[in-house]
Amino acid sequence: MAVATLDGETDFDGWRKAARAFRLAGVEPAAARFVVAGTMEQGGLFDQPIAEEASPTPDERRAFNVPKEFVDLAQKLILHRSADRFDLMYRLLWRLKDEPDLIKVISDRDVADALERVKNVSRASHKMKAFVRFRQVQDDLGEAWVAWFEPPHRVLEKTAPFFQRRFTTMRWSILTPDGSAFWDGEALRFGVPATRDMAPAEDEIEDFWKTYYASTFNPARLKVKTMQGEMAKSYWKNLPEAALIPELVAASSVRTETMVATPSPQPNPRFARAVAPDLHMARPDAEAVPENLEDVASGVQACRRCPLYRDATQGVCGEGPKSARLMIVGEQPGDQEDLAGRAFIGPAGQVLNAALAEAGIDRSDVYVTNAVKHFKHEPRGKRRLHKTPNAGEVQACRWWLDSERRLIKPQVVLALGATAGLALLGRKPAVMQERGAPIDLSDGSTAVLTVHPSYLLRLPDEAAKFEARRLFIEDLAAVQRRMG
Amino acid sequence: MARLDLRRKLSVLADAAKYDASCSSSGTSKRNSVGGKGIGSTEGMGICHAYTPDGRCISLLKILLTNFCIYDCAYCINRVSSNVERGRFDVDEVVDLTLNFYKRNYIEGLFLSSGIIRSGDYTMEQLVLVAKTLREVHDFRGYIHLKLIPEADPKLVEMAGLYADRLSANIELPRDEALARLAPQKDVGVIKKAMSQVRLGVEAAKPAKREKIKPPKFAPGGQSTQLIIGADGAPDTEILDRSASLYGGYGLRRVYYSAFSPIPDSSSILPLSKPPLMREHRLYQADWLMRFYGFSAPEIGEGASNGMLDLAVDPKLAWALNKREQFPVDVNRAPREMLLRVPGLGVKAVDRIVSVRRYRTLRLEDVGRLTRSVAKIRPFITALDWTPGGLTDAADLKARVTSRTPEQLSLF
Numbered sequence: 024m025a026v027a028t029l030d031g032e033t034d035f036d037g038w039r040k041a042a043r044a045f046r047l048a049g050v051e052p053a054a055a056r057f058v059v060a061g062t063m064e065q066g067g068l069f070d071q072p073i074a075e076e077a078s079p080t081p082d083e084r085r086a087f088n089v090p091k092e093f094v095d096l097a098q099k100l101i102l103h104r105s106a107d108r109f110d111l112m113y114r115l116l117w118r119l120k121d122e123p124d125l126i127k128v129i130s131d132r133d134v135a136d137a138l139e140r141v142k143n144v145s146r147a148s149h150k151m152k153a154f155v156r157f158r159q160v161q162d163d164l165g166e167a168w169v170a171w172f173e174p175p176h177r178v179l180e181k182t183a184p185f186f187q188r189r190f191t192t193m194r195w196s197i198l199t200p201d202g203s204a205f206w207d208g209e210a211l212r213f214g215v216p217a218t219r220d221m222a223p224a225e226d227e228i229e230d231f232w233k234t235y236y237a238s239t240f241n242p243a244r245l246k247v248k249t250m251q252g253e254m255a256k257s258y259w260k261n262l263p264e265a266a267l268i269p270e271l272v273a274a275s276s277v278r279t280e281t282m283v284a285t286p287s288p289q290p291n292p293r294f295a296r297a298v299a300p301d302l303h304m305a306r307p308d309a310e311a312v313p314e315n316l317e318d319v320a321s322g323v324q325a326c327r328r329c330p331l332y333r334d335a336t337q338g339v340c341g342e343g344p345k346s347a348r349l350m351i352v353g354e355q356p357g358d359q360e361d362l363a364g365r366a367f368i369g370p371a372g373q374v375l376n377a378a379l380a381e382a383g384i385d386r387s388d389v390y391v392t393n394a395v396k397h398f399k400h401e402p403r404g405k406r407r408l409h410k411t412p413n414a415g416e417v418q419a420c421r422w423w424l425d426s427e428r429r430l431i432k433p434q435v436v437l438a439l440g441a442t443a444g445l446a447l448l449g450r451k452p453a454v455m456q457e458r459g460a461p462i463d464l465s466d467g468s469t470a471v472l473t474v475h476p477s478y479l480l481r482l483p484d485e486a487a488k489f490e491a492r493r494l495f496i497e498d499l500a501a502v503q504r505r506m507g
Numbered sequence: 508m509a510r511l512d513l514r515r516k517l518s519v520l521a522d523a524a525k526y527d528a529s530c531s532s533s534g535t536s537k538r539n540s541v542g543g544k545g546i547g548s549t550e551g552m553g554i555c556h557a558y559t560p561d562g563r564c565i566s567l568l569k570i571l572l573t574n575f576c577i578y579d580c581a582y583c584i585n586r587v588s589s590n591v592e593r594g595r596f597d598v599d600e601v602v603d604l605t606l607n608f609y610k611r612n613y614i615e616g617l618f619l620s621s622g623i624i625r626s627g628d629y630t631m632e633q634l635v636l637v638a639k640t641l642r643e644v645h646d647f648r649g650y651i652h653l654k655l656i657p658e659a660d661p662k663l664v665e666m667a668g669l670y671a672d673r674l675s676a677n678i679e680l681p682r683d684e685a686l687a688r689l690a691p692q693k694d695v696g697v698i699k700k701a702m703s704q705v706r707l708g709v710e711a712a713k714p715a716k717r718e719k720i721k722p723p724k725f726a727p728g729g730q731s732t733q734l735i736i737g738a739d740g741a742p743d744t745e746i747l748d749r750s751a752s753l754y755g756g757y758g759l760r761r762v763y764y765s766a767f768s769p770i771p772d773s774s775s776i777l778p779l780s781k782p783p784l785m786r787e788h789r790l791y792q793a794d795w796l797m798r799f800y801g802f803s804a805p806e807i808g809e810g811a812s813n814g815m816l817d818l819a820v821d822p823k824l825a826w827a828l829n830k831r832e833q834f835p836v837d838v839n840r841a842p843r844e845m846l847l848r849v850p851g852l853g854v855k856a857v858d859r860i861v862s863v864r865r866y867r868t869l870r871l872e873d874v875g876r877l878t879r880s881v882a883k884i885r886p887f888i889t890a891l892d893w894t895p896g897g898l899t900d901a902a903d904l905k906a907r908v909t910s911r912t913p914e915q916l917s918l919f
Contacts, residue, residue: 124866127862127863127865127866128863128866128867129859129862129863129876129877130859130863130867130869130873130874130876130877131867132876135876135877149552149554152554153554153555153556153557154556154557155612156611156612156613157610157611157612158611159610159611168610168611170612185548185550186612188539188540188541188548188550189539189540189546189547189548190540190546190610191539191540191541191542191543191546192540192543192544192545192546193546193610226611228607228608228611229611230514231513231514231517231604231607231608232608232611232613234514234517234518234521235517235518235521235565235568235570235608236557236559236565237518238517238518238519238521238522238525239521239522239524239525239559239565239569240525240559240560240561241525241526241559241561241563241768242561243768243769243781243782244561244562244563244766244768244782244784245560245561246560246561246562246563246784247560247562248562249558249562250558250559250560250561250562253555253558253562253564254557254558262557264557268560271559271560272560275560279769279781282769282770282771282773283769283780283781285771285772287772287773287774287775288590288772290588290589291587291588291589291590294579294587294588297577297587298577298578298579298587298588298692299577299578299579299587299623299692300692301691301692302691302692302693302694303687303691303694324696333683334752334756336696336699336700336702336703336756337696337699337700337703361703361756362703362704362706362707362756363703363707364700364703400755402751402752402754402755402756402804403755403803404754404755404797405754405755405758406755407755407756
């Protein structure tokens, strides 16, 4: 049996040196022992201390290359409180010689065992971040903070930097049975094991904390097992609030029953004079014929003519001067338009703006609106996919488009795409065949059809895109010429 | 004496805030107090500092600034017509409590909400003032979650986003009709517009590639909302459709589901019964399936009956029992998306399987070491030395995989 003595329970460098020497000497895992100096481990009859080897030659060093994953794993594993962790670490090191990918084979018995223990170590570290409770003390330098904590694994040194980052401007100490950590505002130091009586026994704010803990608990939702799964009983003795648990649990059913059984009392008399007005009484009438664009705007927000309002954020009305000679009608608001409440501000809007500019049309002279005022879509994860409104929805929304046309009285109405054409003409047009040709409307204005700018965005082929954009701008320029 | 008053207020205003299920303190930008004048850090993963016997975690100091309110929402303990004891914190009292709790490592930060007093603008201003004081006077770098008062001026929402990690406006009721009936002063359109503003703000704060000047911060922890379950008649499928629409529309980090809980001094128009906790649990599971497992709301609905999720089995199992023709799945070959659909396989287990099968062909025993319980999974997979045979199509499969009683026992 080969024996190595380590300086402490978490002496990773000592273990690494010894394990390297063992592997160089060909010591089988079953024959290797690691003991911590000062512990009561009795030496075996045939134990042979292994003397420190001379530093290995470069060739030997190459033979000892281990994957970084192993070193990371072992550094955490050594913090586990199990006595046989050194052996597991050495067994993994030994096996790496023939199985260089071993650490990636997480279904392997040894690797799975190591990962399970590492998980427990990480959890202990996480719970330390959660369950350390500082108490305030005063000393010569002013206020300082002291906590007594008993971690299930040896995670003090691994976890202390977290407290350093979080409480940089406080002087604090964390005392544990394994050792202590001290932060004085400048340096983090570690010291000897401590005992509970070295930490303060109380803190005046703790009563507030207990009050909060008790008040935030909902007795109608008792789930003790869930609580214990996350806050194991072993932690309770150092958590001031945990003392309340038995009492809160015992009283919960009575509290809930009283709540449920108590008849609804008379409303508070303050009610009558303090209450804010009922919004839904004052909802604008969506059936009244709009007399101006403001009526259209408020009417659209209250519109229930089709179900599209449900999943949309808001109705999006047209924008532009009341005296506009050109009205441009799109299909419906898109994702961005729905959020911001303004027509044609998204990607298609940018294409339109650029094309208008090239055709010599000032967008601020144009009234821009949509055939359908709410965004029809389908949720797909974190996004919303556009869906084409159906004929019924277009028909329902004509009430608003017709109102806009009646109030603006444009000379020319430019319909972008088939949906806008449908809303304007009452029939589904063949956009590609009919584009650019003037169509007389019953109110004396002229309709012109062209493609929707989002069509340009969807074309995959650059050459086709360039050509489609040229034709689109040509249609716009023709409209501009028509208006003189 | 003054201290006693403050403790009483804390009790009233914590009690008043506890029906909001949100507690998360994760997912915000990383920062710490090194080099600062104050305290506080956020490192990605949130920390739950305590758990109460209702199984919920305490991560943040969750309180109302005041529980006086001019609204009359039937489901809310703080509605104007309720006889509940009222209280109001000063801005400094909240700031001191937050710092005192934080220094003792009780909390990750503050979750501040409020009843509506005077107006939406005034109330939001007060909430923003607390956050501003914590950040600017005390250089507090912990987590702050502010409740949005949807009616407030967009400028105040902008300020809130500057100081807070997370913002939330609660939709509260899955059905708009119910909101109009039970919360006559609230308008779902106004709530949605506030959520839109937050999404646009969060997106605008993300620096574009190669952008030299960083845009000002805006709610780096995103936004969330809450739906109350069981106060209106909405079935589960409708609730999940609603959630899908909210996730897609407003980039929410979370939708919280809160089983309607009997409240003291409750309104007579609401159900007075124990909260439907199992239903809430199933909805959370379904929500997880939508966010991490590639399920759509309609797919989950396929496993429901009359719009309600099965309370006896989890929604993924319910779906799989209906879709047995898609099973068994070969753990050694199936794409990740299909492994995610195997009942009993979580995201972590799937990632482990995908990673290890590059080096080894998996046996059932190996799968067992990569997952929590192989017994539940067995009927739905094949491995090198395992095929479920007729088990996948067995008539009593549902009973076999749910043999353990789901009822939880009290340990006291």
